[in-house]
Amino acid sequence: MDWLEEVMIQCPQCGEEFSIQVETAVVGCVETIEDCAICCRPALIRIVTSGGEVRGIEVEAA
Numbered sequence: 001m002d003w004l005e006e007v008m009i010q011c012p013q014c015g016e017e018f019s020i021q022v023e024t025a026v027v028g029c030v031e032t033i034e035d036c037a038i039c040c041r042p043a044l045i046r047i048v049t050s051g052g053e054v055r056g057i058e059v060e061a062a
């Protein structure tokens with residue numbers, strides 16, 4: 001089974017969408033900071049996973 005899932009998020013700074021790889025083997029809430037693929041500014045991303053699937057994503061400016 002593949003534990004990496006690609007999800008689309010919306011950049012809180014420029015509003016553009018870009019995709020990130022999420023490790024879904026981790027159960028619970030994960031926080032990560034990713035640089036936007038378009039404007040290169042950092043976004044704080046909270047990802048909730050369970051059962052190998054992404055259940056919810058929140059994005060805010062970091």
Ligand SMILES: [Zn+2]
Nearest residue numbers: 011014036039
């Ligand atoms: Zn951006």
